[in-house]
Amino acid sequence: MSRTHESTPRADGFRMPGEHEPQQAVLMAWPERRDTWREGAGPARQAFAAVAAAVNEATPVIMCVSAEQLQTARSMLPDSVEVVEIPCNDSWMRDIGPSYVVDDRGGLRGVDWHFNAWGGEVNGLYEDWSLDEALAEKVLQKRGEDRYRAPLVLEGGSIHVDGEGTCITTAECLLHPGRNPQLSQAEIEDLLRDYLGVEKFIWLPRGVYNDETDGHVDNILHIVGPAEVVLTWCDDAQDPMYDICRECLKVLEAEQDAKGRSFTVHRLPLPGPLYISEEEAAGIEPSESMKRSTGERLAGSYANFLITNDRVVFPLLDPAQDEIARTILRQIFPHREIVGIEGREILLGGGNIHCITQQIPAG
Numbered sequence: 215m216s217r218t219h220e221s222t223p224r225a226d227g228f229r230m231p232g233e234h235e236p237q238q239a240v241l242m243a244w245p246e247r248r249d250t251w252r253e254g255a256g257p258a259r260q261a262f263a264a265v266a267a268a269v270n271e272a273t274p275v276i277m278c279v280s281a282e283q284l285q286t287a288r289s290m291l292p293d294s295v296e297v298v299e300i301p302c303n304d305s306w307m308r309d310i311g312p313s314y315v316v317d318d319r320g321g322l323r324g325v326d327w328h329f330n331a332w333g334g335e336v337n338g339l340y341e342d343w344s345l346d347e348a349l350a351e352k353v354l355q356k357r358g359e360d361r362y363r364a365p366l367v368l369e370g371g372s373i374h375v376d377g378e379g380t381c382i383t384t385a386e387c388l389l390h391p392g393r394n395p396q397l398s399q400a401e402i403e404d405l406l407r408d409y410l411g412v413e414k415f416i417w418l419p420r421g422v423y424n425d426e427t428d429g430h431v432d433n434i435l436h437i438v439g440p441a442e443v444v445l446t447w448c449d450d451a452q453d454p455m456y457d458i459c460r461e462c463l464k465v466l467e468a469e470q471d472a473k474g475r476s477f478t479v480h481r482l483p484l485p486g487p488l489y490i491s492e493e494e495a496a497g498i499e500p501s502e503s504m505k506r507s508t509g510e511r512l513a514g515s516y517a518n519f520l521i522t523n524d525r526v527v528f529p530l531l532d533p534a535q536d537e538i539a540r541t542i543l544r545q546i547f548p549h550r551e552i553v554g555i556e557g558r559e560i561l562l563g564g565g566n567i568h569c570i571t572q573q574i575p576a577g
């Protein structure tokens with residue numbers, strides 16, 4: 215039986231664990247939206263099914279699906295993937311699902327953030343996000359897990375935590391007028407402190423160039439362990455990412471984590487640059503808010519991977535860089551299997567593997 219607590223995770227002794235800590239399951243949501251996904255979402259469904267299959271070999275996957283797509287999803291997914299009927303407006307589980315917190319006694323609860331389609335009336339990507347807004351609570355009710363309702367508009371992809379008191383985010387996103395314009399940076403930190411159980415905040419200036427989430431941190435950086443991160447890196451001085459990644463590195467080199475440790479920063483090459491082809495753009499239904507035009511720069515990044523139990527699932531995006539990225543990840547994660555999944559169809563929708571997954575810690 216799920217119940218909603220009026221207190222906060224911090225007050226109750228809960229914290230959000232790092233992604234590198236043990237997990238009991240991974241949440242996903244099935245793609246349908248035709249102004250996000252090309253060709254009626256057919257190619258995207260194949261990509262989501264491939265990610266689900268890869269994750270499911272390490273950690274059980276739970277797929278949220280609309281009533282209309284139950285049969286299709288069931289037929290495309292491994293039998294051991296759990297399919298539950300919970301609809302959404304779009305399928306970015308990292309941003310619409312609950313962020314889980316744990317305590318020292320094995321307790322597990324979910325934080326339900328407010329969601330406004332990445333910007334609401336300021337620059338939101340669609341007008342009706344009611345199903346997305348309701349999804350986290352429905353997932354927690356379905357699983358019988360207790361809930362905190364956070365008074366903050368926030369997507370899970372806009373934060374990374376290390377489980378030991380540190381939160382890394384971007385000013386571009388969390389201070390954007392489309393999220394919480396009534397709150398100061400200090401007030402946002404106070405709420406994150408209460409709902410994530412963190413102490414130290416590191417604010418990177420910007421995220422990946424042309425990222426329509428207003429620069430989610432999970433697309434440019436990944437916390438891989440205590441005081442250790444990977445950062446998207448670009449050595450082409452003519453590329454807008456050249457300055458962005460150096461700004462981020464400068465911050466990381468000047469900062470310490472919540473326990474006073476300096477960061478080890480691994481550099482992951484930037485794929486591409488990658489652009490939408492004429493054929494890909496033509497297959498996406500036009501809409502008022504989401505523009506997908508031929509030649510548009512895609513916000514591709516190898517940092518948008520998922521760490522889950524004994525493996526890392528990362529996107530294959532650029533034949534010239536894929537194996538370099540795989541080699542770097544193997545060096546960082548010597549005790550995990552590194553599994554690459556074709557990520558372009560997910561990227562065309564605006565994100566990648568980390569964006570479409572949300573881990574449930576072991577608790």
